[in-house]
Amino acid sequence: MPEFATAPISPMRITLDVAAATVDPAGPVLTRRMSDLEGLFADRTEWKRAVEDDADPVVYTVSSSPVPEIDRELPQSITTIRPGTCGGEFFMTKGHQHPNPQGEIYLGLSGVGGLLLFDGQRTEWIDMAPGVIGYIPPHWAHRSVNVGDEPYSFLAVYPGCAGHDYQWVLEHGMGARVMRAPSGYELVPFQR
Numbered sequence: 001m002p003e004f005a006t007a008p009i010s011p012m013r014i015t016l017d018v019a020a021a022t023v024d025p026a027g028p029v030l031t032r033r034m035s036d037l038e039g040l041f042a043d044r045t046e047w048k049r050a051v052e053d054d055a056d057p058v059v060y061t062v063s064s065s066p067v068p069e070i071d072r073e074l075p076q077s078i079t080t081i082r083p084g085t086c087g088g089e090f091f092m093t094k095g096h097q098h099p100n101p102q103g104e105i106y107l108g109l110s111g112v113g114g115l116l117l118f119d120g121q122r123t124e125w126i127d128m129a130p131g132v133i134g135y136i137p138p139h140w141a142h143r144s145v146n147v148g149d150e151p152y153s154f155l156a157v158y159p160g161c162a163g164h165d166y167q168w169v170l171e172h173g174m175g176a177r178v179m180r181a182p183s184g185y186e187l188v189p190f191q192r
């Protein structure tokens with residue numbers, strides 16, 4: 001047996017309910033409301049109005065399997081982003097860097113969205129739809145965006161040692177903003 005820093009978990013059979021965007025057995029479920037995305041949408045006035053006058057709407061949920069975020073394990077989660085915009089900017093995740101640089105994959109499950117990647121200089125966009133795998137290399141900050149009019153869900157699989165650095169995105173942005181446009185959506189160069 002290899003030696004583990006912490007007790008390993010047992011092999012596990014996990015079922016995926018694509019329509020419900022849940023896994024069974026279920027682990028932690030996280031709900032992110034508009035107030036949790038402070039400083040991320042360009043239109044601060046509209047963000048504040050949504051928080052105060054629009055009942056602080058849920059922007060996305062993250063349903064994880066029981067596999068823990070620890071060294072050597074491979075956790076999974078389903079993120080579901082509600083449809084909507086804030087000041088014309090599509091609903092999105094906070095976005096993060098992995099402080100311990102590790103790759104990650106996303107698999108589109110339902111709805112249409114995109115994966116915005118930024119390495120501090122280069123910006124990339126991957127169109128996501130059911131059956132599409134978006135690959136996130138180490139050192140690329142990543143954010144998901146719902147560009148459709150129904151919920152957008154994807155499965156993420158990532159090394160448990162990767163971690164989440166949200167401050168990096170607050171400081172550097174993501175290179176672009178994803179705005180509603182006559183054609184659907186457009187990427188606009190990031191400005192504070």
Ligand SMILES: O=P(O)(O)OC[C@H]1O[C@H](O)[C@H](O)[C@@H](O)[C@@H]1O
Pocket residue numbers: 062077078079093094095096142143155156157158164
């Ligand atoms: O962490 P956020 O940037 O809010 O993104 C939401 C979630 O998206 C995916 O499911 C990732 O694998 C999660 O680790 C992440 O927490």
Ligand SMILES: [Fe+2]
Pocket residue numbers: 096098104142158
């Ligand atoms: Fe990640």
